[in-house]
Amino acid sequence: MKYWFDKNSYLESTVRVTNIEDNQKLSKDVDSLEMQQLWPTEEYRVTIRNHSEPFQRQMKTKYISIFGLSHFLLPDLLPGLNRVVVLDDDLIVQKDLSPLWNLDMGGKVIGAVQFCGVRLGQLKPYIADHNVDDDSCVWLSGLNVIELDKWRDTGITSLHDQSVQKLRKDSLKSQRLQALPAGLLAFQDLIYPLEDSWVESGLGHDYGISHVDIEKAATLHYNGVMKPWLDLGILDYKNYWRKYMTSGEKFMTECNIH
Template sequence: MKDSIVKRLKDQLFVARAYYPSIAKLEGMEKLSQEMKQSIQEHEHILSEAICDADLPKLHGVNMAKMAKTIAAAKSSPTECTTFEKKLRQLLDMTEDEAHFHARQGAYLYRLGVQTLPKTLHCLSMRLTVDYFKSFADMEHSDTQKLENPVLQHYVIFSTNLLASSMTVNSTVINSEESANMVFHVITDAQNFFAFKNWFIRNSYKDATVNVLNFEDFQATHFDNRRVEHLSPSEEFRITYRSNTRKRDTGMRTEYISVFGHSLFLLPELFSNLKRVIVLEDDTIVQRDLSLIWNLDLEGKVIGAVQSCRVRLWHLKPYLVEFPYDASSCIWMSGVSVIDLSKWREHDVTGVHNQVLQKLQHGTEASWRAAVLPAGLLAFQNLVHPIEAQWIQSGLGHDYGVNHGAIKKAGILHYNGNMKPWLELGIPRYRKYWKRYLPRDDPFMIDCNVNP
């Protein structure tokens, strides 16, 4: 422990403070009282400047020995146990209150760090937006004929994170055997649209085509009923449940489940001329060619995805209470999904999603977000074809125990969880697999000091 001595100093200070009021009241104990007061002040001064043992002054051992001698003398004095106990309880209550305060503050700061866009990425987006209007405002896409060609492989990314989505595109293209037949549709909101467009104009991805779309433009021109007014990409939910092991001390387990946001249920209308797409989330890195996923036989199902049977629908019973469902069904993860849009339209998955949504959301943003999980799972009930679990290694955003061998063998890495690789909170030992696709020489990244 890097702070073991600091902890011992704090323990001594704690005990000394408990004894001091009683010693100060005793007649003939003025010398001991003065020595104890001085030792308390010295300990307070040391601890005000020391967090770990390396911060301690060279003579801290002398102070510890002096305090130990003073406490021993106090213990041998005729102090009243009730007075000492009362003071000790007061100090304990104060310490517990302080611990609770710091725990709440730590949780708040952690949540803030997870949900807030780093200032370097905000700088990158703003500078690219300004530069777009200086350089590329009138430029049109040159590969429009590819965008609606159903013969090509079409990949869809819903994201407001420029760097993350570009890393997903870059890793997919680099590890592909043939990039000329790959078309990426990157869908973002109006705030980030021009930054995305500038970035993908400036950067090339072999022979792949990248098309940036403004979701809000689609809403204005295609959808009169305004079902989903703002972009809502895939979302994650933290599920804590009791492990069903046979051991006596069954502990609690936590899983991060990623499911389609409301915007993704407009896929058949957004891409009316396409028959099949692969949806990638922006917290994924591709390490193998995805042609096998693209050509996967879904056997009449709507979607192909990795299932996680550690969590079944009965674990989510409080959220699904009003709807019929198979309690033993495994949940599925939306990190990488291959979708048959023809089957989607045939089963009217969007209609089922809207029916569930109407019952669950009550006009508030909180109910709208809370409805993502049950609506996403129920809409695809019995319509999911499992992809082999070896294809995708998940948990890299929350699980410290993932084996490096499993990471190297996986075709896709999914950084689901709060500790995303572009955040300072990201798990360092997994970040290197993400950073290998980072463009180091981009001038905008250098100017904004983007170096996750």
């Protein structure tokens, strides 16, 4: 990564590449974790049955992406910062994001686009006996505005750890199964809904997104298994990603980017 940014620059941007292992406090905190557990985003395939629909259309599959364990290290990883804008690695930026720096989030901790294709009530088997509003939409990672000072004041990382421990006692032994409810519950009532125009999600699984909606969006999120750099990426959406690639770059060729 350091090699890439050493060879490529954008206007007057300053790029700092940070390794968790270089931070003494954080390296102790994550000592007991496998590094693969620290992927920034957790992505879930959720299949929902709607019995009111005709049989052939009852099953619908959606992908939701939420914060992974590494997001919960951000307040310590970036101690001198208050507001940050976090982009997932399967997201491309089409338009100016600078208005997000001045966005009034009304005291909330996270700015995120809501996804009402999945509601908390439909995830009850995973949220167990926690008190939640069944009609609340889930929120997505991808493009997020985070108020780190409010995160620290609210003690979100500690609340998240407590949720993980409780879920572990309730027999949700899989790390990934714990991450879904714990991540959603940690930010309950702390989400500021971003306008949908900031993110167009689903380009990694949904064939039905219109080019009009894609071109209007500030960012495009390729959440799902069909990432644009893979052979199985959806052809109609690949060109939006390809136009940001650096042509003739040896690094890209060696990584077998399609």
